[in-house]
Amino acid sequence: MVAEFDVAIIGLGAMGSAAASIAASRGAKVLGIEAHFPAHALSSSHGDSRIIRLGYFEDPSYVPLLRRAYENWRALETRLRADVLSVTGVLQIGRPDSKIVSGTQAACALHGLPHEVLDRAEMARRYPAFALDRDEVAVLDPQGGYIRPEAAIMGYLKLAAEDGAELHFGERVVAIDPEADGVTVRSATGRYRARKAIIATGAWIAELVPELVPYAKPIRQVVAWYQPDDGFLAQPGRMPCFLRDEGDNGSFFGFPAIGVDGVKIGRHAHFREPIDPTKPNAPVNDADTDLLDGFAQKRLPQVTSHRVRATTCRYTMLPAEDFLIDFAPGNSNVVISSACSGHGFKFASVVGEILADLVLLGGSELPSSLFSFARNARDG
C-alpha cells in the first residue's frame, strides 16, 4: 500500500527543515525525505555560523521578511529552550559610496532601523580587530548577529518529529509524478502519495526542476578559520560579525571567535567556480587559501595569526541573485524553494513559513512576490 501524506518535503536542509516543522505544527501530515543527513558537508548549510542582519543593503524590500525571520527564530528558540541566534552586531565596512555601506544606510533610513556610522578612529577605539583605510567607514547594525545552522536545522527537525512528521534520511528522491489531486514521490526504496510537495533540494534543485537547468547554477565556496594571538580582541563583545566591500576584489564576510576554531572568513561567491552537484567538491587548494590568508593579514591582522581549518561549501546562484519560492510551472501541487544565491540562511525561518502557507493555504500574506518563478528563472 502507498503511504498518504498532506505534504511531502524533498530536501531537509535549511528551508526544508523549517517548512517541515512549521507545516507539522499546523497539524499537517508531513513526510520529509533527505538524501544524506541534515547539514552534511556537501550541502549549503554547514560550517558553524551564518550572518543575520536587518538593514539589508541588497534591497530594502527584504526588511519586512527579516523582521518576521527574527520573530520565527526566536519562536524556534523558545520551543527548543536553546540558543540558535546570537546578537553580536554586524559591521558593514567600505567606502561611503560602496553598495554595502550606502545600501545599508538606505535600508535603515527607509525602515527607521537603528544604526551607527563609525569612522576609522572610532573603529580603532571600539573594534580594534579591524584595519580600515583612511577613507572607509563602518555601518553598525546593532541587531545583526549570527545563526548556528546545524543547531537550527536539527532543532526544526526535532520539533517536526515531535509534531508527528515522518522523516527519512539517506533516501534520494528520483521523481515527483503529477497526479490529478496530488503527487507521487518516488525514491529508490519507496513510493509515497501526497496532496502537495515542496522541493527544497539546494544545489541539486535542477535535477527535480529541469526548467531551472539554465538558471540555477551551483558554485563552489570556501571558508577558513584562524586562531588569533590575541584571543580577547576576537571575542564577540570586541568583534562583531562583518561584511566588507573590497571594490574589484568583491566582498568578504566573517565572524568573531565563536567556537574552538576561531575567526571565520569567506569571500562572497569565492571564485564563482561552477560545479557539478553530483560530484564531491574539489578540495581546498593554494589559490583558495592565498585569497583568504591575504585578506586576513591585510584587514584583520591582529586576530588571524594562524589558519587552522578551511572547508568547501556550495552556493546556488540565480541570475538576479535573489531567491525563487513559487509554485512549479503548470503544477499548483508542487512548490519550489531555491537555495537562495548565497544569502538565504537568515531567511530560512520565514521561508519555511511561506512554503507552509503555499502548500497548506494556497498563498501567503508574507511579501514574497520578489521570489516569483517569472522574475527569477530568466536571464539576468
Ligand SMILES: Cc1cc2nc3c(=O)[nH]c(=O)nc-3n(C[C@H](O)[C@H](O)[C@H](O)COP(=O)(O)OP(=O)(O)OC[C@H]3O[C@@H](n4cnc5c(N)ncnc54)[C@H](O)[C@@H]3O)c2cc1C
Ligand atoms: C560558506 C557559506 C556561507 C554562507 N553564509 C551565509 C550567511 O552568512 N548568511 C545567510 O543568510 N546565508 C548564507 N549562506 C547561504 C545559505 O547558507 C543558503 O542559502 C542556505 O543554506 C540554503 O539552504 P537550502 O535548504 O536551500 O539548501 P541545503 O541546506 O543545501 O539543503 C538541501 C538539501 O536537499 C537534499 N537533497 C538534494 N537532492 C535531494 C533529493 N533528490 N532527494 C532528497 N534530498 C535531496 C540535500 O542533501 C540537502 O541536504 C552561506 C552559504 C555558504 C555555502
